[in-house]
Amino acid sequence: MNKIQNRRLLTSRGLLLTACALTACAFTACTGDTEKSAHAVGVNKSTATVDASATFDALPFRDTSLPIEQRLDDLVGRMTLSEKISQLYNDAPAIERLGVAKYDWWNEALHGVARAGKATVFPQAIGLAATFDDQLLGEVATVISDEARAKHHYFADNGMAFRYTGLTFWSPNINIFRDPRWGRGQETYGEDPYLTGQLAVSFINGLQGDDPRYLKTAAMAKHFAVHSGPEKSRHSDDYTASKKDLAETYFPAFKTAVMEADVEAVMCAYNRVNGEPACGSDMLLKETLREDWGFEGHVVSDCGAIADFYEPDAHNLVRAPAEAAAWALKAGTDVNCGTGRLSTFANLGFALQRNMIDESEIDTAVKRLFATRFKLGMFDPADSVPYTQIPMSVVGSEEHLALAEKVAEKSMVLLKNDGVLPLVEGTKVAVIGPNATNFSVLVGNYHGSPINAVTPLAGIRSRAGAGNVVHAPGSALIADQYGHYEIVSAQNLFHRNGDGELQAGLEAEYFPVDLTRGEKARDFRYIPATTLAESPAFTRIDPTVDFYWTRSPIDDTVNGDFGVVWKGVLVPQASGTYLFKTGAELLLDGQPVDGAVSLVAGEEYALTLSDVFLRTVSGSPLEPEVQLTWVNTSRDYAAEALEVARGAEVILFTGGISAELEGEEMSVELEGFDGGDRTDIKLPSVQQDLLRKLKALGKPIVMVNFSGSAMALNWEDENLNAIVQAFYPGEATGTALARLLWGDVNPSGRLPVTFYRSVEDLPDFKGYSFANRTYRYFTGDVLYPFGHGLSYTQFAYSNLNVPETIAPGEELAIDVTLTNSGERAGGEISQVYLSLPDAPVDVPIRELKAFRHTQLASGESTKLQFVIESEDLAYVDNAGVFQPYRGRVNLTVGSGQGPYLKAPQFAEATVVIP
Structure with a gap:
């Protein structure tokens, strides 16, 4: 059982x-x-x-x-x-x-x-x-x-x-x-x-x-x-x-x-499917999920999805909320988020x-x-209940952080390498690029607060030694989106004492929150408009604003509400146009800060920063945090980058995009980005321009691309020495990246998506047919195929053993010898792909049917065995019914999609189902 x-x-x-x-x-x-x-x-x-x-x-x-x-x-x-x-x-x-x-x-x-x-x-x-x-x-x-x-x-x-x-x-x-x-x-x-x-x-x-x-x-x-x-x-x-x-x-x-x-x-989606809202679809929820698959759990609507049934700007299919509620419930939606x-x-x-x-x-x-x-x-x-005694000490334990680092190492994909990697000890590197210190590229979206966040720059400095590393951000991510905001330092923040003299730090007043004061707020959560208590619980001088609270500073409780008001004087040390980033309300000289602000070095600007933290309100931060950060956008970042790069032996370019540009229903409207989605998949032009200038220096360039999606790195593939696709690697990003770059760990990651050359090669974004989509159906030329990834060692496949024929309904047994023929230990992702060329309808060009991670020492061999179940040898007819297949089955076992583009290490065979 x-x-x-x-x-x-x-x-x-x-x-x-x-x-x-x-x-x-x-x-x-x-x-x-x-x-x-x-x-x-x-x-x-x-x-x-x-x-x-x-x-x-x-x-x-x-x-x-x-x-x-x-x-x-x-x-x-x-x-x-x-x-x-x-x-x-x-x-x-x-x-x-x-x-x-x-x-x-x-x-x-x-x-x-x-x-x-x-x-x-x-x-x-x-x-x-x-x-x-x-x-x-x-x-x-x-x-x-x-x-x-x-x-x-x-x-x-x-x-x-x-x-x-x-x-x-x-x-x-x-x-x-x-x-x-x-x-x-x-x-x-x-x-x-x-x-x-x-x-x-x-x-x-x-x-x-x-x-x-x-x-x-x-x-x-x-x-x-x-x-x-x-x-x-x-x-x-x-x-x-x-x-x-x-x-x-x-x-x-x-x-x-x-x-x-x-x-x-199961959560049902916002969209309609073939005319019916997903959260009201009998075909999806009744017939498929419960009747065909035997699902016994509960179904939750995506948040607000049932209101979409009747909203004029949404599906607008019914006239009243009651009708929408009845529709969703009868279809099988149990929870209305x-x-x-x-x-x-x-x-x-x-x-x-x-x-x-x-x-x-x-x-x-x-x-x-x-x-x-x-x-x-x-x-x-x-x-x-066996799980109730798990202690809080497991959160961020050494074992858990070690696993986060291990997984980060295995998640990074080496897309290209002409031999510059791994770096040799003592190499002097210039870390350049807008993501070198960008917290967002560590965590992506839907994340917690890291225990020990290590940025790419911090990890590289720790591994290579601070004396071997120089750094310059080089550019914005795109337009006015920057990845290198810094905490406004104590050297810039002051207050006046009783004699009117400037003193270091901001005056901070910490208030209890009185939820009974004020009127009801008009937002969707019906949260009472908060009013701070008439008097602060205490005051103190805070040198900077960079706080994370697990307990209320007012009463030391885990769930206490509180508010803070910081007042003082901002004195910038350099003139320029600044952007501020903070979750709190910021006033300079009594005016709300919204967008870029011109500041003059040595001038004094009255600063007020305030925030209220309601931990007793559903959806509010359980462990609140607040920072006051800024970036001077007036600097000639490209010139600074070229200057520091001239003294380095290798340039490490930390570029790409971030989860502040791509994600769920966002407000971002920039060239190439639209409401959380992308209209182009190229590297932002400001980074392309910087890379071309760096290339002209004649030094090896290793690009580390951070993105949650495929990028059209066409020029980069042709002109750079190595490219690492890092995705968003978690809190151990910097440590894992440095270990990979210097060869302490051998890359083994593989692409779970196809990297195309251009959006011009793709069908309409709203088209949900799979014709010419993904590696299974795409017929064009790609930059990097699904399953692609390089190693610092070489693997060979030999002695592929499959039967010449198998009977209909029989499973397919495969065994093959995998050898690490290189000089380093490494992990290989062996992938089995099948093609069914004799199917009577259009079927995928090839399909992944098995995969396995194997770690081998240099010169070591092992026999791999795979079993493809009979149902995985079927095809889907045009009515959506799985049918037994008869004819040739072409298969490959290797480090990628067999002979397709960048996968030279593979073995192939043909089996016939008569």
Whole structure:
């Protein structure tokens, strides 16, 4: 019996329930008072009164000896209609009379526990995929779930129970990265459904744990389905996908997540699919997810997606929220994430009155949600749940940070190398480029706060010795987007003493927050407008503004609200045009700072900086931080870079883009960038110009490209000596990069996406047909193919052994000898690709069907064995049905796509299925 069968069997027999102190925004449904609601669901008033006074532990749904179905029936049967509907929001309020704590379902763990303060930050998901190592992803997810459990119980013990404190994680993102222009592609495992599915299984298993009774955390596969941009129009787009493309490309990773990993949750997407909103699609949620695949978990809407059903600027398919709520619920969406537009499901009471839905459909959704909370152990004694004792000391432990460094090393892909790498000891290098000190390229998006963030420059200086490293940023990332903001130093910040004399540091007033003062704010969260207390709790002099708080400076509590006002004088040491970056409100000479400011050296500017930190409000930072940073945009950065480069032996160019330019529904509107997506995939022109000037110096140039998506590095490939694709490698970026550049570690990463030469080679961004997309269907010339990656050693494949023929329905056994024929130890990613040239319909040109990471010493050989299951030898017909294949099966085993472009190390053979 496998783990999934075992878990389902035990679930059917009854799970233990735990009472965790979890909270959320107490937003309730408008369905009438408790007495009327009780009457509507057949619970009489006297029963409700008895329930309210009963001892919680004596209630039948608390009885762990009962089957889970009986316990769910008992719990839901005790709820009023209003209470049941309220549990279908992402921020579900408490039902105090039943001892049910409030809970917010929203939490994130894409590549580390996210948005919940300090946590180990691993490479962004696209970098995790570049390892081509599913076992390693399992280790990563196990670390993440360890830290998640520790932080959850720590927050609960300190009275913090709202968004980002729970155990239901909305990760991984397993959409197919079909087009490099999509800004959120960095969150995925790339363009291949097989690779995505295999990595997803390992990641989900690591998050959910291996206990047969309890989930460690609940993972989610998102966004179902046919979802990969554009970001700007995702709320209104209707994507047409053929049955063949659905079965062949869009569905397989989700099917694998459900049927092989037993993923607990699925998130439906914003967009429509073939006319229906994804969160209201019977085809997706009923027929495919639940009926065909047997999904037993819960479905969550993307946040605000159900409001898109009726919003005039979105899908605009129905006239009223109640109709949208009924549509989504009947299709199988259980949780309405309503952030931004409240909860459409608040209208379910009206929908029930108008016979749009049946109450049994509400009951079904509520039971699915509480089944998950049961599996997480949210009503059991802590000592009966194996994960409750994981201590906070695991967060950022030495072992976890070591794994982050190891994974970062394995995530980097050596795209080109003419022999300049690895660098020899004592090499004098010039680190030039806008990403040398850019924090954003470490973490990507959906990230936590790193424990020990190491920038590329810091890592290189540590490895090579400060005396062998010079640095200049060289340019902006693009336009007015800079990667090298610095903390405004103590040399620039002053205040006046009682005698009017300038003294070092800013006067800082630390205030308690009085949430009862002021009017209600008009934003979507209904947060009271905060007013600081009349008097500060204390004042002090702060030399700079660079703070991270795990406890309130006011009362030393973990969940205390507070505000800070800094006042003083700014005295710049150099004249110029400055940009400031801070999360706080900044005034200079009494005027808000918005955009570039001209400052004169030695002049005094009155400065006020203020911020309020509301940790008791759902969605606010759990561990707040604030910095005051700036950059002088007037400097001749190119001239500075050329000057420092002249004295170096090798130029290390740290360029690319950042997660501040590409990502989810952003406001960025620049040349080549549009609302989080990209309209071009070239390196920004300011960096191209700088590279050409550096090239003219005649020195070797190694480019380290940071991006979450493919880049058209055409000139760079032709003119630079080496190129490393780093993606966004996590908090150990600098250390891992330096070790790779100097050969302490041998690169083994492979591209999980195709690097095209131009967007002109691609179909329309909104076209969801896979014709001429990704390596499986693209017929043009590419810069670097999917699966490509170089090493400092050489590997050879020999003695490929496959049968000449196999019978229909038989598996295909492959064995081959892999030899490290070079002079260094190294890791090889062996990839098996199949082609089905005799299929009666159009099929992929080639498809990845197996991969394996192998570490070999110099001269060492090993035999690799692969088994391709019979279902992987089928093809998808035009009706979307898998059909048994007969004819030739062309296969390659090697370091990439066989003879295709840059993969010289491979073996090939043909097998016939008669």
